[in-house]
Amino acid sequence: MKRYLLILIALLVLVGALGLPPRFYDASWWSRNQHRGAERQRYLELRDEIQHQTWRYQRVQWRDSISKALQSRNPSNHPYLVALPANTSDSLEARVEQGVRLHLQAIEALPPKVPVGVFLIPRNAGRHSSSLSEATGYMWIREFYVAREGEEPYCALVQPVDGAGYWGVARTVDNLVFAPDGDFSEANTLRICGFFARYGRPGSQVEAWLRDGGSHFGSGVNMARRRLFYLQYSGQRGPFGLMTGYSSTSHTGIACLAGVNSACMEVFIKGEKRATPYFSRRWNPEEYLIESPVDFFGSRYLYGGDFGAMEEYIFTSLEKEFGVERFEVFWSSELPVLEAFQSAFGVTADEWVMSWARNLYGSVDRGPAVPVNAALLSFLTFGVFGGGALFLGRRKA
């Protein structure tokens, strides 16, 4: 036997002797200590339950207060509402108010068709006295509340804030209002509520679809800017046209790019699958949303997009491509959402999603085979190195 093989085998035996049998060792005290025994499991389950109930207890009250404030306002004096914690500085209030006004002006929705508002609520407001002092999960996530069936329509953006902490009012306002007085401004303070302001209450089936995750498509307004800063969204290809931008695209998204219409349909109809939350924590509010008394309307963090953050721009893409009149037809339609889409835009949702996504990412070879470009590149690499080796070998001979 060749000597190098013997050495190799000896080395493998040595590694095996040192490393086998496999042992678990985790140096952190936390993981050793929190060993998830039955008692710890029991505690975590109960803690999750009380945190969830605390979350619900707060949201019910927030919703009722917001609903009452929006519906009882005087539309002529208050076409929209802005509410911040009582001790907030005037300048911050002015920024939010200006942000909302400029957004409404930009989309020609002043006065808005339905009452809209922005509410920054202290994260502890409305907590039950028996709640745990530790914070509930998902406390910084932006929430959208819309009217329930039978109520007068409204749309409210709700952002929990921490008075003195990292997510204080100032930082939250920075995040919410995009410098409304500069060349780099962006009128999007209301997010999805901007669509309510412009087009009014959606048709009931469209609204149900929005609630189930479709609202994610209306979070952003400037897709070109985002593509500029995130290479994976830019549609740029690597050498030989190889796709390098899969990082933000789910398997469903890739199937859609490969031409599978049912996958594109799945991208569009989110409600069926209840996407995985952005944060993977034990307590998952989305599991409770259906039975929650609050018509919680999603958040950019709760719906993992099949095309990453690009999905946030689907509504603005539709508006741009087909015009606001046809988008309004879709928005207001009482037809099931897929029929409403086809009726308004003259194309099926899956076909449009496929074409929209391919404009962003290009198409993908269908099936399990190695892409042609990748195969060619591999052969070329083999050829170069093999040829080099042959050349050197012959020269030596």
Next chain:
Amino acid sequence: MSRRGVLRLWVLATGLSGAAIVGGSLQAQETPASLEEIGRRIEALRPQVDAARRAADRADSRYADSLRIANQIPLDTVEVGPLRIATTPDQVELATELFGEAWELFHPLVRGSEHLLSDQLFVFRYAWRLEGVYLEGDEVHSVEMNRRYGMERMKDMVWSSLGKALLQTLPADASGLTDWVGRQPLSPPLDWSWVYRDLASTPSMASRRCYQGELSWCWEAMGIPAGEGGWREWYTPEERRLLVESRFGQHLTREARTLESAELMLHGCVVLGSDRACLYVLGVPAGSIPLEVSSRASLVAEALTQGGEGAFSRLIEDPDLSIKDRLALAAGVPADTLVALWRERTISARPRTHAGLLLSPISLLFWLILLLYFATRSTQWRLG
């Protein structure tokens, strides 16, 4: 629209307290039953949660004790100055040697305050296998490293652990100081030439003017502006734009990514060239101090060294003082004198070599030639 009117409306509606909100909502909506039901559920759950937490803590404690009893390897404790080091009997000598070397350099920083370190315990191990030590706690510093990383890394770790211990002795009210040094180990520089490189090469008006001898700008370069908003002067508009472009490029930092607006501002700064947008991006906390945290730590080390006996105690004694005043008090000299001494030491550490410009290519060439030699000659290793 009256914003004040809106705010009052909101305050009336919510009262910003649970009771007021509940009161408001009970009359108008269908939710009172739900709300009461949820409230009762929370009240019922709370004692169960508290009891379960106590039971879980007891169980975890039992589990940890059982691990300790079953697996703890024997350790000796040695002392080097005020430092206590726990290690295996066969490594007492090595631990004493390494901590002794480090302590010689650290001692000038804490002269007169050595007792602050006496509560700290350093667990030292330099071995192929590291399991079996169950000493944990706030005052326990793990200085454990696998032998495969080599002795130099081990020495660095000892050095760094002393710096961490020193940082940990800073009282909570000195959080401004700990944040300022980036919560990095409070260690004196092993090599001042890196401080020089930082000062000489940072593209900032503040560090440039400090280098030229304008002492007030040294404080600015350190991130301690003379007045509120002074940080805006650290860079020229062009430097700001280049800094944002180089630091953030096309990818936002984790910090900035949490802000949707930061992305927008990055666009404004880099693409549209708006200085206001650049100021915004650089204003994201702790993102724009010209000199590195290690250079800032070197100023602390200089202050403590200059201050001699009791310098460390003076550094932490008055929580109301600014960082600049604390450093001056610790050093026992006026602030500008301190920064002048720091600058002098930094400038005098200007490296004579060219940062490995020669060494790297030589190393590269060596390996290239060696591998080419093996690749092109016929040996018994060839397949076939």
